[in-house]
Amino acid sequence: MALSGVEIFKHLPKTNCKKCGHPTCLAFAMKLAAKQASLDACPDASDDAKKILGESAAPPIRDITLGTGDKAVKVGGEICMFRHEKKFFNPNVFAVAIKASEAGDVAAKKIEAVKTSEIDRVGQKLRVDAIAVTDEGGDAAKFAAVVKQVVDGVPGVPLILVSKNPATIEAGIALCADKKPLIYAATAENAEAMAKIAKEKKASLAVFADGLDALTALSEKVKALGVEDLVLDSGARKAKDMIEHFTIMRRAAIKKNFKPLGYPIITFATRDDSVSEAVTAAIGTMKYASIIVLSSVEKWKMLALLSLRQNIYTDPQVPMQVAQNVYKVGDAKDNSPLLITTNFSLSYFIVRGEVENSKVPSWLAVMDNEGLSVLTAWAAGKFTASKIAQFITESGAEKNVSHKELIIPGYVAVLSGALEEKLPGWKITVGPREANQLPTFLKARA
Amino acid sequence: MALVIPKETYSGKIYNVQLGSGAKAVTIGGASALPFLGFEGTFPNKPAVALEVMDIAPDDWPETLRKAIGSAGSNPVQWAKFCQQSGADMVALRLMGTHPDQKNKSPEEAAKIAAEVAAAIDIPLMILGSGHAEKDTQVLQAAAAATRGKNCAIGKAVEENYKTVAAAAMANDHKLIAMSQLDVNLAKQLNILLTQMGFDKERIIMDPMSSALGYGLEYTYSVMERIRLAALLQNDPMMQTPIVCDIGANVWKVKETMASDAEMPEWGGLEDRALAWESVTASAMITAGADMLIMRHPGAAAKAKEVISELMG
Missing domain, CATH: 1.10.15.40 (Electron transport complex subunit B, putative Fe-S cluster)
Incomplete structure (x- = not known):
């Protein structure tokens, strides 16, 4: 502490x-x-x-890096229970499991899915972070074959090697020893052998025990064997156990400085139904899991999970911002209305949503005000007539429309006179104060 | 080193609020600890899932959703029965047709539909206005009177109209949904104002204003966590009302639930994507402490119920 x-x-x-x-x-x-x-x-x-x-x-929860190079990911290092207290620092890793029995075509498909998983969301590049190769349904040779497929197919992506059998781990890690993989897992039965491999290969080591008391004892034992970079699994798989175990672990580490549980948490959110799996994984993201292994990574599922992770790990002190731009909403033409708002993500999302609701194709000019909402930006002198005029002129907003009419938020009606002076030839129209009145407003004009 | 489970000492508790009557009555609230921490509190009631019905056909709802509802959508009574058959704990009737920009239906028309829907189902009913603060006062007064004795949840009372809406709920023995704009203090303030006019605080359900996954969800999430902490740890009686999250209306207007596979190939299939969007949003709100959810897709509601039963253990 x-x-x-x-x-x-x-x-x-x-x-x-x-x-x-x-x-x-x-x-x-x-x-x-x-x-x-x-x-x-x-x-x-x-x-x-x-x-x-x-x-x-040292942080109450150790931070651990998986992998090397530009796709390496850091997890752990968290210092609070609730995001509003400070923030959650290191977003959880989403990993897809590939079974030894899937060596060949199935593995190749999953590897391709990881390769093409990157999406851009509010300016951040998000993707499937890691691959967990499991020994399910196969022997050491098949396990190694899948590891090789992964290393060849997506060289930079961090690996988790999943087997309780040290010989199988040896076979796999021989192919990726320089890539700082995570070994899963040391158990009461194999702790010495797994710790030895982890130390030799400078890999991180997951510790698995059923229940928190057994996990505490095993975590201490493995640390005493000389492995520092640990990841913990208490066996929690059901949603209720996940919330309870992970809360106790996080609380013990942060509030009581209880070292044996002060490591990142790994869980397997595997479900037969993929939507159910998404819903369960979501609970892991919100409630303190640092590594979440999934059985499949369909694009729609990752979009939902990565968006949730982005929401939860956003710094509550720093507003999310969208890029300054003139956005086309619907099939906007040169005679469509032009509206302006600030780049506070919530302002943008709400205004854009209501413009979409109106079904009136429009241009939405989003001005960089350092992520402040309309009223705050205005009060801070960042949403003034001269700055808006400069943005409209420099952004090329004029090129999108054949008219010269700009609709401004009702809350800054006071700017309309000054804006008409700064933007000669333009008509400034005062829009509604609240976004939810936009559909009425836009429809009445259409 | 043996692990001593670090427990919080909670001095407060969430009020129990009962809706409906008879065998299918639903009670929400009652939590004595942060959501689902069974090692330090009790959770006598599971979060309830309401499916939404409107007094007009859902013509402007996305196609995925209209397909899931099918022909039942053309008639509010059939639609409500369909929700009950789909396993919903409650029906949320939104009187959207009364909005001046919609069909501008009269309060009397709305009240008639509310009474018909209430008579057609035996699960509890929630009656929501169109969100037009001024019109809602007349609409909700009429609907509350027409469903007297059904122990419904009436709303939403907002800053601009709370007096009239609360009076309508009070006069007809209904519970009240009070919505504030995404702020812990505003939520508390509205509960204080309602209590000051004589409305029993144990008959209020608070709506902190929901948002969709990817579109400000983190604001709702943290406001809810803070409300729950104030209720339980600081024993603030004005924060101890159960929480309702109106998620369907937010989820089903974002691009992720509408854009076709062809339009956004990098987002994957629309059907699964849309279903996951409402399900994951529900999962987040349940985790943050929602006692009641208003949802639109029966499939997503089923997923929410599935995770609720897993969380209740």
Whole structure:
């Protein structure tokens, strides 16, 4: 658990030498506690102090990186229970399972699905993050064959090697040892052998035990065997167990600094029906799972799950923004109305939704106001007549329409006079205050 | 190191609110802990799933949805029966036809349909206006009177019309749905205003304003989590009303539930995509603490019920 400033102060030299840039050691300790300074700034800190403070600075849930290169993904490192308290930092990984028995055509299809899974959503590139090769229905040779297919087919995608048999893991990891895969899993029966492989190959290691008490004991045991990068599986598969176990694990780690459970969580959200699987995986995303293994990754399913993950992992302090642009809604022509709003994603989504509802094809000019809503942007001086005029002129909005009429949000009706001065020849029309009145407004004009 | 399960101590509890009567009556609320944490609280009632019906044909609903409802959509009574047969816990009748931009139906016409629908089903009924704050006052007054004794949920009472709508619910022994705009304090404020006019707080269901997956869902999600924390940890009596999420109306107007396979090949098949969109949105709202959901697709409602039964264990 994080130390207080006073507790940190006890471990500092107390010389008030000012070499760290702060007037006193106590002031420096306070900055350290607030995570606004680093102990490196103190040239005289003892090794003991570094060790103690280093441990206290470690996140309550260890962060683990899967894979290498530009497709590597970091999970864990979370510090809060609810996203409104701060934010959720490292989005969960969605992995698709490929069984050893699927070696060949089925595996090839899934690999292709991963390869082509990337979508662009509100400016972020999202995709299936990893592939879990499982030994289901096959032997070590078939398992290795699938690993090889994956390594050849999608070289950069992180791998999870799923088998309780160390020999099978050995056969698979030989083909991807330099790619920092995750080994799943150490169990009570095979912990020594799995820990040995993980250490040798510098791989992360998942620990599986049925229930939280057994998991706690096994996690401590595996750490004592010298593996630092652990991932935990308590065996929770039903939605209720997922919420309960994962909440207890996250709470124990964050609020009680309970180290044996302070690692990212992995779960398998496998269901016979693909929509049911999506609904279950969604619970994992919201309730603290860091790696979610799916049995299939249809495009529609990933669109829903990746959108949910994006929603949940958005920083509540930083509004989501859409790109500044003149968006075409419906089959807009050069005589279609031109409306303007700000680039706060919610403003955009709501306005766009209502324009779509109106069934009146339109042009929607979205101006970059650093993600502020219309009224806030106006109050902050970022949605003023001169800035709007400049945007309309420079964005090429004029080229889309043959008329010169701009519809502005009702809340900034006050801007209409100044805008007509700044945009000579333009007619400024004041639209409704609330987006839900847009259909009425647009239909009345059409 | 042995694990000591870190438990929260909750001082508050969500009110139980009963809707309908007889064998098919539904009670929502009653939670004494954050959603589904059975190791530190009890959940006497499972979240209820209502399917939505309108007083007009769903001509402007997306095709996937109209196909799922079929010919039942042409008549509100048939449609409500269809919802009951589909396994819905409740029917939500939205009197959309009364909106001045729609058919501008009279309050009397709306009341007649509400009474017919109430008589045709034995599961509880929710009666929603068209969202036109001014017209809704007359429409809901008439509909509330016409369904007196059915113990319905009437709404939505909003800042502009809460006095009249609440009075209509109170005079006819109905429960009330009170909607605020995506803000913890506004939600609390509306409950305070209602209580101050003499409306029993234990007869209110709050609607924090829903949103669809991908379109601001995180705002609703966090507002709900914060409302629940205030209700349970801070024992705030004005936050302890059950929560309803009106998700169908939001989900079925976004592009993901409408764009064809040909238009958006990178989004996969429309049928599955649309179904998943409403199901996953429901899953998120249930996880955040929804006590009641208003949904549109019977298939998605079935998925919501499936996950609810898995969560109730």
